[in-house]
Amino acid sequence: MTFIEALKHRWQQANSLVCVGLDPEPAKFPAKFTNDPDAIFAFCRDIADATAEYVCCFKPQIAHFAAHGAESALERLIAHIHATHPGIPVILDAKRGDIGSTAQQYAAEAFDRYQADAVTANPYLGRDSVQPFLNRADKGVVILCRTSNAGAGDLQDLSIHADGNTRPLYQHVAEKVAGEWNGHGNCALVVGATWPAQLREVRAIVGEMPFLVPGVGAQGGDVEAVVKNARTTDGTGLVVSSSRAILYASGGDDYADAAAHAARTLRDQINRYR
Ligand SMILES: O=C(O)c1cc(=O)[nH]c(=O)n1[C@@H]1O[C@H](COP(=O)(O)O)[C@@H](O)[C@H]1O
Known part of the structure; x- marks a missing residue:
């Protein structure tokens, strides 16, 4: 199954457009993790297990692991999510993009090393900098x-003249991605x-593409404004991501329950406006 197929399946199966962002900040962890050498993995695993039933995706943020030398925790976390919660896609937030030979390595890092289902990418170096990601038809490319x-x-708002139109740069990006870069149907914005x-x-420019x-x-x-302005015709199309408000909903021993409650509340709030 491709990333986009898995996402659509999960939107229906879980009846949720919520993504939990996994942005570990050890200084905010509950006291029980103070002397735990594997705290980053253990905390994120507990959050993922507690919130899984309420989400359509998980989105680990790579700098929050790499800054602590915790790349192995990130590898194990994504493997844990795949093994324990099959069918929930993982978007690696890395905002990659570089000359082709380097972008090739970034694609291998995200998809082969970390086994992510999708990765965030920065389009501002141009199409060739994103092409190695686009080539992976089964994987998602989530473009800023x-x-x-x-x-x-x-x-992003600077007015540019291109293809016979004058408009803000971000609208040009949206049209380029939808019209030219999405040949494999694996792009999101x-x-x-x-x-x-x-x-x-942007919704008016790109049709049904996931955001x-x-x-x-x-x-x-504002959740209501997001859903009303950006949902697709079938009331999906969105991966609404929240990190700190869920991860650190409680700083006490009830952190996992508090995270689950926050994720469920966000799911229900979104669903009210779909
Ligand atoms: O690509 C992203 O995920 C991203 C894009 C963007 O425009 N804004 C943004 O906040 N993010 C990421 O989404 C997360 C937001 O975290 P919270 O503000 O704690 O919910 C962080 O990991 C950001 O790096």
């Missing part, structure tokens, strides 16, 4: 379009939850 951060507009108007605009939508929870995105 209009990011959630405050400075997203600094460059990142559009931040913090930008409801842009979500609506990864980070920015609800800690970044304050």
Whole structure:
């Protein structure tokens, strides 16, 4: 099954558009992990196991592992998710992209080393920098379009003239990906939850393409506006991702239960507006 097929299957099976972002920050872990040399793996595993029934995807963020020398924990975490929760796709958030020979290594890193089902990619080096990911037809390529951060507009909103149109750069990216880069049907776009108007605009450009939508929870995105502006005609099309608001819902021993409650609450909130 391809990433996109697995995602569509999971949207239906779990009746959920929620993605739990796995962004470990050991300083925020409950006290029981203080002297645990494998705390990053153990904490993320507990969160994944507690929230699995409420999610369509998991999204580990690579810097949150690599900064602590915990690449082996990331490998084992993704293997654990595949073994224990088969059918839940894993998106590796690495925002990769480079000249072809290096991008080839990034694709091997994400898909062969870490066994991710999809990876986030930065399109701003151009098509050849993303091509090694696009070539993996069974894997997902989740391309940055209009990011959630405050400075997203600094460059992504610049007005450009291309293909006979004048419009913001992120809209040009959306059209390029939908019209030219998606030959294998394995692309998705990142559009931040913090930008409801842009979500609506990108949806109008790309039709039914899935969106990864980070920015609800800690970044304050409005769930109702996200769903109403960006769902597809069948009420899916979205991978609404939240990390800190779920991972650190409690700093106490009830962290796993609190995370499950936060994930279920987000699922139900999204479903109210679908
Ligand atoms: O590609 C991403 O996942 C991403 C894109 C974007 O535009 N904004 C964004 O916040 N992210 C990631 O999504 C996660 C958001 O975390 P929280 O704000 O804690 O929910 C982080 O891991 C970010 O790196």
